[in-house]
Amino acid sequence: MREKKPDKKFYLVREDVLPEAMKKTIDAKALIDRGKVDSVWEAVQKVDLSRSAFYKYRDTVFPFHTVVKERLITLFIYLEDRSGTLSNLLTTVASTGCNVLTINQTIPLQGRANITLALNVENMEVDIEELLKRVRQLEFVEKVEVLGSGV
Known part of the structure; x- marks a missing residue:
């Protein structure tokens, strides 16, 4: 045996x-x-x-994007608490072809809000690394973490 x-x-x-x-x-x-x-x-x-x-x-x-078999990804994002930041973040995400499934935002404390985004990346026009790069380049984004992917 x-x-x-x-x-x-x-x-x-x-x-x-x-x-x-x-x-x-x-x-x-x-x-x-x-x-x-x-x-x-x-x-x-x-x-x-x-x-x-x-x-x-x-x-x-x-590369990370080749092993993500499920087409869902969850991001945890630290934002500066300024008017329009969430709107600008969502515009950036939408511009890549992602579909936002859920948004959770904490109450802003000490000038920072935490956002959790669940995204369907099935129709995304760029790879995941490019999405993360674009989000990180936003001046009001302090940090982006990939919490996971899955169904």
Whole structure:
């Protein structure tokens, strides 16, 4: 009787703490997926990575947006308490094609309000990283956290 292998654990890790070989593997996979290269050899050459490192990491590192199978995401956002901030935030989110499912806002305290947004990203026109970038660039946004994704 074969012994059952334990389930693999997954972690969400910030890009800046990944080893360079993992980052380059993600870049090489993106070149292949987008059809910018004709072979693994060409992809690893373009990103200056060894083929052995590529094959070591190719099935273990993925950009966040590729592993989000459900098309829902929940964001927790810290906003400065100023007139029009929620409206501007929602306009930015809507401009990406997201559909806002729920909005929860705390009562502003000490000049800050906390917003929780549940979004349907099924028809989003940009990837999740771009959505987060656009929200973080709003001058009244202090911090954005991805609370999770799921149904």
